[in-house]
Amino acid sequence: MKKRKHFGIKLILAAAVVIFVAANVPEASSSAVTLLRKVIPWKVTEQDVAGQEAVSRNPQSYEEHMGGVQGMEGLTETADGEDDVEQSPSFDRYVYGTLGEEERKVYDEIYQAIDSHESKVRVDTLDQKVLEHAYRAVMADHGEIFWVSGYVYTRYTMGVQTVGLDFAPEYTMTLEERETFQTQIDAAVQEILAGAAGAAGDYEKAKYVFEYLAQNVDYETGAPDNQNIISVFLNRSTVCQGYANATQYLLTLLGIQSAVVTGTAEGEAHAWNLVRLDGDYYFIDTTWGNSAYNNGTDEETSFVNYNYFAVTTEEIEKTHRADEFPTLPVCTAVEDNYYRREGKYFSEWNPDAIGSVYARAYDAGEGRAAVKFSSPELYAQAKRYLLDEQHILDYCGGLTTLSYIEDTQQKVLILNFS
Numbered sequence: 001m002k003k004r005k006h007f008g009i010k011l012i013l014a015a016a017v018v019i020f021v022a023a024n025v026p027e028a029s030s031s032a033v034t035l036l037r038k039v040i041p042w043k044v045t046e047q048d049v050a051g052q053e054a055v056s057r058n059p060q061s062y063e064e065h066m067g068g069v070q071g072m073e074g075l076t077e078t079a080d081g082e083d084d085v086e087q088s089p090s091f092d093r094y095v096y097g098t099l100g101e102e103e104r105k106v107y108d109e110i111y112q113a114i115d116s117h118e119s120k121v122r123v124d125t126l127d128q129k130v131l132e133h134a135y136r137a138v139m140a141d142h143g144e145i146f147w148v149s150g151y152v153y154t155r156y157t158m159g160v161q162t163v164g165l166d167f168a169p170e171y172t173m174t175l176e177e178r179e180t181f182q183t184q185i186d187a188a189v190q191e192i193l194a195g196a197a198g199a200a201g202d203y204e205k206a207k208y209v210f211e212y213l214a215q216n217v218d219y220e221t222g223a224p225d226n227q228n229i230i231s232v233f234l235n236r237s238t239v240c241q242g243y244a245n246a247t248q249y250l251l252t253l254l255g256i257q258s259a260v261v262t263g264t265a266e267g268e269a270h271a272w273n274l275v276r277l278d279g280d281y282y283f284i285d286t287t288w289g290n291s292a293y294n295n296g297t298d299e300e301t302s303f304v305n306y307n308y309f310a311v312t313t314e315e316i317e318k319t320h321r322a323d324e325f326p327t328l329p330v331c332t333a334v335e336d337n338y339y340r341r342e343g344k345y346f347s348e349w350n351p352d353a354i355g356s357v358y359a360r361a362y363d364a365g366e367g368r369a370a371v372k373f374s375s376p377e378l379y380a381q382a383k384r385y386l387l388d389e390q391h392i393l394d395y396c397g398g399l400t401t402l403s404y405i406e407d408t409q410q411k412v413l414i415l416n417f418s
Helices: 094-098 101-115 128-141 175-194 202-216 240-253 351-363 376-388
Strands: 009-012 016-022 075-077 083-085 121-123 148-158 161-171 258-265 268-277 280-284 309-311 320-322 368-373 402-407 412-417
Touching: 094 128, 094 258, 101 121, 101 128, 101 161, 128 148, 128 161, 128 258, 175 240, 202 240, 202 268, 202 309, 240 258, 240 268, 351 368, 351 376, 351 412, 368 376, 376 402, 376 412
Parallel strands: none
Antiparallel strands: 009 016, 016 148, 075 083, 121 161, 148 161, 258 268, 258 320, 268 280, 280 309, 368 412, 402 412
């Protein structure tokens, strides 16, 4: 089943239309994710408002809690002596970089309002679609935002003409409650990132985050706060939106550009990540990294599944479909894919080399090993040779019990040893 979105609507004053966009509804399926999809069309009666009510207000300051970008320090002096405002605090975020000038300006206004816990802000656009895109961009770039579930916008009109838009975040807690949660999250995150101290490069850092979340956070559809990082860092139980937000947040703290991607996986609502590793873009699905997501919660069968760690667009699109917004790059790089980096990828038939991958894991008592193949034909040949013809015994002496997991879409063969 897919999770259904629900929306509410209300009117304020005789002069303005207020529409509530919800981004938090009950979890209804194993892969469902709730997020802002669109501003719903709604027919209402619009009346004239005083022209001065449509005056725009510009953002004045920016700041963020631990792990975020630092505040604007003020103005800098240009060469010709004119004042120049410093760049946006989100200048290095992926989705922000895909936006046009108007959407970026509204993005900054929305981000400031949410970060400052403002009740309402006038945005520099009259286009509701621009407002929607800017909000979705903020949420995709800032997985650390856990205190907002959607927004209300107020449209001011003069006759049939829109003359102003107000943005009002829908907060799920007070500022004091948010600060209490943030202190607890900061402590948990600090402890987690201490384990990444020895990770030298982008690949190692991303792999650490992927493994940590897959191994230490349970997938549970009924988990409290499962649409935000509270469920991950404080409750250790979440769904795909929580995994994706936490992945984005931790990678950003480690200096890796990342964004939350929303769409569907195997036909159901889902969330995953776009990441930039060593200068190239890849997709990571941390939810699917937790094997219990698909295979149940038996500890004996739960393991880290690397099939969707640093994959290409072609690979992710076998099962995933991203929303039309934001624009995503076509990911073609393969160097930081787990199987290639770990020497577990084969593009030609070499039975001894393939067998040695399984043998090393078996001899080390690891319990399982996985190998990825470049083609369905090579995958089928390896399966036939190792399992049907039982040549796995040539490499894993003394093996008495063996089970295997197939992923024909990613052409990965996982062997479980007993």
